[in-house]
Amino acid sequence: MLDQTQQNTLPPAPGVGYKPQHYAAILSDPGPVGWLEIHAENYMGDGGRPIAQLRHLSERFPISVHGVGLSIGGEGRLDPDHLARLRHLCDWLQPASFSEHLAWSTHDSAFLNDLLPLPYTSETLLRVADHIDQLQQALARPMLLENPSSYLAFAESTWSEPEFLAEIAHRTGCGLLLDVNNVFVSATNLGFSPQGYIDAFPLDRVGEIHLAGHDTDHDDHGAPLLIDSHGREVADPVWTLFDYTLARSGPRPALIEWDNDVPDWPTLAAEAARAAHALALVPA
Amino acid sequence: MTRQAQFHAAILDPAQPAPPGLTDGQNRPAGRRFSVYRNNVTHSLTEALEQTFPVIRKLIGAEGFARLARAYLRAHPPASPVLSRYGASFPAFLDGFEPLAHLGYLGDTARLERALVDSYHAADAASLDPAVFSETAPDALPGLRLTLAPSVRLVRSAWPIHAIYRFNTEDGAPQPPATPQDVLITRPDYDPRPRLLPPGGATFVTALFQGHALGQAAGTATETAPDFDLAAALGLLLSDNALIHATLDSPE
Numbered sequence: 001m002l003d004q005t006q007q008n009t010l011p012p013a014p015g016v017g018y019k020p021q022h023y024a025a026i027l028s029d030p031g032p033v034g035w036l037e038i039h040a041e042n043y044m045g046d047g048g049r050p051i052a053q054l055r056h057l058s059e060r061f062p063i064s065v066h067g068v069g070l071s072i073g074g075e076g077r078l079d080p081d082h083l084a085r086l087r088h089l090c091d092w093l094q095p096a097s098f099s100e101h102l103a104w105s106t107h108d109s110a111f112l113n114d115l116l117p118l119p120y121t122s123e124t125l126l127r128v129a130d131h132i133d134q135l136q137q138a139l140a141r142p143m144l145l146e147n148p149s150s151y152l153a154f155a156e157s158t159w160s161e162p163e164f165l166a167e168i169a170h171r172t173g174c175g176l177l178l179d180v181n182n183v184f185v186s187a188t189n190l191g192f193s194p195q196g197y198i199d200a201f202p203l204d205r206v207g208e209i210h211l212a213g214h215d216t217d218h219d220d221h222g223a224p225l226l227i228d229s230h231g232r233e234v235a236d237p238v239w240t241l242f243d244y245t246l247a248r249s250g251p252r253p254a255l256i257e258w259d260n261d262v263p264d265w266p267t268l269a270a271e272a273a274r275a276a277h278a279l280a281l282v283p284a
Numbered sequence: 285m286t287r288q289a290q291f292h293a294a295i296l297d298p299a300q301p302a303p304p305g306l307t308d309g310q311n312r313p314a315g316r317r318f319s320v321y322r323n324n325v326t327h328s329l330t331e332a333l334e335q336t337f338p339v340i341r342k343l344i345g346a347e348g349f350a351r352l353a354r355a356y357l358r359a360h361p362p363a364s365p366v367l368s369r370y371g372a373s374f375p376a377f378l379d380g381f382e383p384l385a386h387l388g389y390l391g392d393t394a395r396l397e398r399a400l401v402d403s404y405h406a407a408d409a410a411s412l413d414p415a416v417f418s419e420t421a422p423d424a425l426p427g428l429r430l431t432l433a434p435s436v437r438l439v440r441s442a443w444p445i446h447a448i449y450r451f452n453t454e455d456g457a458p459q460p461p462a463t464p465q466d467v468l469i470t471r472p473d474y475d476p477r478p479r480l481l482p483p484g485g486a487t488f489v490t491a492l493f494q495g496h497a498l499g500q501a502a503g504t505a506t507e508t509a510p511d512f513d514l515a516a517a518l519g520l521l522l523s524d525n526a527l528i529h530a531t532l533d534s535p536e
């Protein structure tokens with residue numbers, strides 16, 4: 001278990017997922033945005049513009065490093081080369097936070113570039129906890145683990161997702177990243193109450209909240225099937241669930257994720273302003 | 285088969301049924317819900333390949349590229365989560381891709397695009413002070429060993445790849461001629477530049493990459509192309525910040 005005193009230092013303000021096309025706009029007027037999140041795997045080159053821009057931004061803003069490729073839920077061992085790359089990035093950047101996903105993406109050395117689901121059993125719990133121990137030791141810092149968007153469930157699961165995450169946090173000392181859009185997407189897709197999920201979630205462990213837009217499709221029975229697309233504004237019921245969460249957790253760093261069909265800076269800044277407004281209404 | 289082996293196989297091969305034991309959370313079979321993962325994987329990796337190879341996509345069209353990307357994904361799924369590296373084997377795959385065998389220039393055009401992305405992410409290095417040439421005694425110049433910047437790449441081709449690249453990325457660029465072309469990629473600041481090399485240029489740069497001294501490199505270039513212009517070649521390397529280091533052979 002890792003020392004919790006070195007927990008993440010993101011401010012309880014809105015952040016946005018950084019996109020290179022917003023570089024100049026962010027530097028000239030960040031508006032309500034108090035910190036930036038990057039995808040770790042986009043900054044693993046040896047140099048050039050991406051690294052130079054990140055270095056410059058990190059002098060102005062706290063940076064959250066969000067990994068999307070370690071495959072913490074993978075059946076195989078963690079990729080030692082990728083662990084080394086993550087360590088190198090965190091060493092030179094000294095980010096305010098590091099987070100990854102309760103998901104897998106690599107099997108048999110093939111990286112599938114999606115956050116694939118895992119059953120919640122005592123066996124998978126031990127494996128995930130072991131991988132998080134390894135990662136936290138490699139980075140010499142605690143991480144935040146994010147809840148996934150689910151499109152289906154496993155017949156063999158014996159744990160609920162909030163209980164599974166709580167137990168992993170308890171065993172490893174990691175914090176949690178609560179993606180409120182993922183909660184809403186999963187709750188709609190699998191037919192549970194999103195508020196009930198928040199009520200069961202260990203909110204004292206939450207070091208960051210994610211907000212994003214989703215798309216709507218339908219399953220074989222005509223039931224709504226929401227897709228975590230990160231390609232539009234945050235939906236109104238997700239904002240409502242965000243308020244519900246903040247009322248119970250108190251203010252938290254809250255990120256707007258918009259990764260596809262990326263809008264212009266004013267549109268993204270307006271989403272961050274909406275998060276700032278919600279945060280301002282919560283007693284500290 | 286483990287759960288993840290089932291997923292891996294069914295995601296990459298849509299002809300396979302979805303893995304068993306998956307539900308919609310209400311004890312009904314998951315059905316087409318599994319295809320969300322298939323779509324995410326195929327779509328996101330096609331997009332990643334498009335980002336590195338936009339000219340190939342333009343040359344064969346969006347639909348053709350999507351089919352090609354699916355075939356490539358099945359044969360060579362990414363070996364690393366660093367997606368800027370995805371497609372290292374794509375040029376060779378194109379060379380052997382039977383349905384596109386009539387477009388022989390695709391492989392080398394893809395090599396040029398791959399090299400541009402590699403150059404973009406290459407390490408930074410301070411460029412060489414050109415004064416080194418004026419400060420070196422003229423009779424010692426042939427013994428100067430020059431180090432190229434980490435961002436420099438060379439792509440040689442039997443096809444007019446420089447012109448093909450320009451024709452598909454620049455408005456009003458001329459039609460490609462029917463001549464072989466060698467391309468030097470430099471990165472003066474952060475944006476890689478494909479430079480068409482004159483005859484002998486690629487031989488000269490190859491000799492520098494191999495660590496040969498300036499005199500020997502110029503000699504082999506002149507053997508290949510009698511009108512090789514050493515001053516012009518050095519001028520290009522200097523103005524594009526493509527040289528980072530010079531050492532003088534100690535006299536024997």
